[in-house]
Structures are given as C-alpha cells and as structure tokens.
Amino acid sequence: MTTALDLVEVGTEAPAIEGRSPFVLALRRLRRDKVAMISLAVIVLIVLMAIFAPVFAAITGHPPNEQYRQIGLTPDGLPRGPNSTFWLGTDDLGRDVLVRIAYGARVSLLVGVIATAITVAIGVVLGLAAGFLGGIVDTVLARLIDVVLSVPFLLVAIALVSVTGPSLTVTVLVIGFFSWASVARIVRGQVLSLREREFVEAARSLGAGDTRIMFVDVLPNVLAPVIVYTTLLIPVVIVTQATLSFLGLGLPPPTADWGGMISESQNYYTTAWWFIMFPGLALLITTLAFNLFGDGVRDAFDPRADRS
Template structure:
C-alpha cells in the first residue's frame, strides 16, 4: 500500500496551461459549431483565403491578358461561349474567372488592412477615453460622435476626394470611418472593467497606468472587439467595392471587384456575366463573414451562450 503525500495530490490536480487553453478552445468551438451558418461561413471564408493565396496556380490566365478575338464572350455553358473562358470575358477580352480569383486577393487584403488599422487606433483612443475620463474622454468621444454623424460612404468619398483616388487612400478613408465603432466599444468595456476588484488590486499593488490599461484591463475587453472586427471586415469590403464602383477606389486595370463592376455597368443589358459574377463574389464574401460574426458573438458573449 502506497502513501500519497500532499505534494503528490497537489501535483495531480494542477492543470497545465496547455490543457487550460485546449479546454477553452474546445468550449469556444462547441458554442461556435452550434451555429451551423457560422460553420458554413467559416468554410467559405477559408476557401476564399486559399483561393487568394494560390491565385497564380488556380487562375487559367493572367488577369490583365487581353484576347482580342474574344470581346464579351459569354460563359462556356451559354451559346457562343468558349471552353477556354469558363465565366466569359469582359469588354476588352480579359478572362472573368482569372480576374475574380485575383480580385479575392485585393478584397481580403483591403479587409485585413482596414480592420487592423481601425482596430489599433480605435482601441488606443477608447482606452484613453475610458481610463482617463474627464476632458480626455469628452474630447475623444465628441470627435468620434462627429465622425459618426456623417454617412460612412459619403465621408469616405470626401476623404478620398481630398487624398486622391487610389486603393491605399481608399483604405485609409475606410479605416478612419470605421475607427469610432472600436473606440466607443473599447471605452464602454474599459469603464465596465475599471472598477472591478482585480483592477483595484493591481492598482494597490503599484501597477503603472500603462500596465493597468494594456495588461490588466485590455485583455478582458477582447471578446466584443473580435466580434466587431469580424463585422467591420465585411463593411470594409463593401465600402471599398462602393468606392471602386464610383471610380475613387482601386483604379483600372486592377482586378478589384468594385472596379470590375464599374467597368461593366455600361454592358449590363447585353453582357450580364460581367456584372453578375463580381456582384456574386462580393455577396458571398460579405455573407460568409457576417455568418462568422454571428457565430463569434454566440461563442464569446456569455449572455448568448446556449446551454
């Protein structure tokens, strides 16, 4: 008969950090996977990422190659179509499928850059407003309110008109428009966490203001920011497509979906495919991302978790 000492029993009950992380991920995936739409959206979004990464291998042609003998060729399954161009060609003979595949790179890159920029700047402003309060809070929040008072697309259009048409300037303008949402959300979360016991304990222990904001408070505000970032990702793609359609975003011959729609609008009645396929690409991408956002909300918000 063996005697187990207190140290042995204590060692047996210690949960390793790796096990705790795995348990947290398993719980997250359980609540996320309950939402079947979110799982489908995740699958579609992962597929889009793979298409963007392997675009040179998947695209049958270069997105800028012009085939002079095949102007506005219909899709391969339609009368007059050509098997060489599965989804047809545009007004200057460029393969629609190749341009859609390469366009996924631009749309996903726009969403990532815009959301990252808006998230970082918005979190910094929200942290300062929620933690410092007083005149700092008033100044930052009134500026955010002024930005939110304008229609987002109109404000982005004005900013691009000032900065000059182009994809980079369009991303800067969209990030500026989306930034207040992150700032207000961060401020509300910081104000809720600031008075909790663990923050007061860290303050009594001598933690600096910077440590309190970045190490103590901010990690507990991440969940709502993740959901907001996911939904803003789809908004960024839509805003960029709208600016491209108006001629203020990506400029031709860039195979960006909004720009493709702008180039094709004069052919909408006699060449349906040049408008339909870029529009479907935007629709599917935004819909998939919104489904993921709903799943993340269910999985990360304790009030919405299902028993």
C-alpha cells in the same frame, strides 16, 4: 463505485480538475456551430483563391489584364459567355472573368484585413484611454468620436480622391479613419464598467501605473467584444471598398477589383449576364460567409444571447 474519498483512503490522488478559460469555452462552442464552421471553410477557400490567383492565370493561360479582343469578344464586340476557353466568360475588353475575380479577391481581402486592423488598433487605444482615464480625456475623446461618426463618409472620400487620386493606400486610410469611432465607443463602454473593479484597485495598490493597468489588466477583459466586432467589421470594410470602387474611387484600372468589375458591367447586364453575376456572387458569398462566421463568434462568446 470508486469515489474520490476512496482514492484518498488508499493513498491514490484524485484526478485534478482542469480549468477552462472563457476563450477555450468559446472555441468549443464555436466548433459545435455548423453554420460558423461552414462559413469558416468558405472563407478559407476564398483566401486560398486569392493566394493562388497566379495559378488560375497559369492554368487558363490568361493574365488578369490581358485583352483577348479576337477570341474574347463576339463579332459585335460583346463579351463572350462561359465556354471551354473562358470558364466564366469575358468582360467588355475580352479579359478572363474568372482570373480577374481571383485577383480581385486579393484586393478585397487585403483591404478588409489591413483597414480593419487599423480601425481596431485606433479604436481600442482611444477607447481604453477615454474609458479608463475619464475626466477631460474622456470628454474630449467622446466628443471626437461623435464628430467622426457624424462626418459624411462618402463625401469626404470623394474629396480626398479628387485631390490625391485613387489608390489602395488612400482607400485603406479613408476606411480606417472613418471606422475606428464605433470600435472606440464599444471599448469605452466596456472599460467604464471595469475600471472600478477589485482587480484594478489591487493592481493600483501594488504600484502599477495607468498604462500598465490599461493594457495588462483591463484590455484582456475587453478582448471578447473586440474580437466579435472585428469579425463583423471585415465584411463591412469589404463592401465599403467595393462601393468606393463602384463609384470610381477605388483602385485605378486595369487592376482587378470586384467593385470595379460590377461597375464596368452595368451596360451589359442584358446581353452578358455572367459579367455582372459572377463578380457580384463573389462579393455576396464573401460578405455572407464573414457575417455568418461573425454571428457564430458572437454567440460563442455570449451563449446567453438569443439567436436571430
């Protein structure tokens, strides 16, 4: 059997040992997680459905806001069930439920991604500043975090919408502003345990400023929990947006929106089950897929954590 010593003796170099970063190891563990991979496939399908929503409209020949009162409603004025013309049935105005679900996916994913990006950006910056700078900065930001976490979110959202009117911009800003505090608290806790480490002292001894140390030396070491929390925050944001729309605080009609569709179907759940079931299933499958994928990402970055 040839050993590394034998290779050296005959003048042949031993094969180099390739180092693997924590992110590479986490990615490999994630690929072996079947539940996470299935969830990722479902997420990709939902994203494709949102991107190609106009294709659904073209195939069926039904624009999302077109009302087919002659063929989309029964003689009693009730929604029609799934059939060859309307694959998932119609709503109370004779509109195609399938097409509106596809367009509603656009709204949910757009709000989920943009609001989460705003939340994480604000939370990471303020959490880094609070944890690294300490002193009066940490005291002020920590109290600000406590105040934001204690504000009744829905009441403030209702007040803002009553003044500005429902819109996508207001929804994204409200969700982003009231969600960053939890991210900041997580980042602050991580930074507090890192700011006295040797690599921080070495960077400071080389003349690096606080800003460079925070974003170049400390930030990469807190990215793992931030990535995990981001994947788990997206479904929370999607449900929050659907809740606001259900309460009439989301996008104004006739924009297709899962929360709005569920709200409109309340009076028809005994006579038109498809009207409430299919938008509800779309919301359930989306949030479940993101949650299961987020659990897989968490376990991949922290393999010592127990699975629940």
